[in-house]
Amino acid sequence: MNENIVRLDYQDKEIYLVKTAHVSKNSVEDVQSCFDEVKPDSICIELDQDRYNKLKNPEKWRETDIVKIIKDRQVGFLLVNVILSSFQKRIARSMDSTSGAEMMLGMKLAEENDLNLVLADRSVKTTFSRIWNKLQTGEKLKLLSGIITSIFEDEDISEEDLAKLKEADALEAAILDIGKEFPTVKQVLVDERDQYLCQKIKTAPGKKIMAIIGAAHSFGIKDNLDKDIDIAELDTVEKKKSYLKYIIPIAIIGIIAWTIINNRDMGLSQIKSWALWHGILSALGVLLALGHPLSILTAFIAAPLTSLNPLLASGFFAGLVEASIRKPKVKDFEDIVEDTSTLKGFWKNRVTRTLLVVLFANIFSSIGTFISGFDIVKKFIESLG
16 A cells, blocks of 8 residues: 555554545545555545535535525635635646545445445534634634635645645644644644544444545544544534623613713714714725625614624625625526635625625624724713813
8 A cells, every 4th residue: 555545453443544635636546546455344534414415416506595694694604615615626726636536536436335434524614613712803813814815825736745745744744833823723623623533433334444534634543543532522512602792882882871961962972983983884894895885885874783782793784685686696606616716706706795795894893893982982081071
């Protein structure tokens, strides 16, 4: 066997890890080679149910309900998912390959030979949610800016570069770099999924198990092989309790109410400041997303009110208006990954443009909270004098 196939022994099982770079042609060859030699009882693939369905039915995008995405507050998740999918496709295209081809081959081999197919990875939604819940606000902004910046870099990635990524030293160094910059991301994205994959692989049916995984996970799977792993805990998403989102609106309302009682004109000035800063900035966000004029107007009206309710957001209403007036077509869903390979494409595609309307309206409204909040406190202090 070649260096990209690692054999592990666990109890009475033989486990063969096929280390892949998900966009490399060589990885497909490695999968076929391992299968021919091992003749496994089960094939494990590094996919969850959603990604498996997407590979099985690439036309699934057509059924996406953008309104439901907005109502379920999944805009951020979908946007990041689109960005990462687009990035991976760009790399695959530069390699004259197909993203996920080695996983599709594993699925095909399991189906044609009537073998057990194990979806060994954790849900992407769970992984993203656990990362997001554990990051501090500053880390979130830093991570998002880093992802967006890297997406639009025009560096060519060669087959030699991909081959280097399969080397243990290079991979370990990359993981250590992530850990230094974002220890929480490394813990959830790499360490936890190593444990999850390991548990799924070692409990797969049969004596011979072939597992098709990203090369970076091979070290963690090996290290966790003899450990007891609680998959239920790794699948849990705890909602992070934040009282700040309630404290700020209550404080603002209290300050304005007190000011109105003692200085009516000053209090009305505070209300005006709150309304204009939120309305104008949220509307500006929608304008920058190239939203429809009615979406801009909606953001302007909604922002001053929704900013006082932690359960609502101006982007929610602006996005619903945008999706209703400029309803995404089937072609928009078909072309979404291709369109988002360029910055201009995010605004061209109706799906991603709607997501940007939601995102920008909320971000700019949040900026309005800090600016108007500072102005309100300033006026409050002045009224005391």
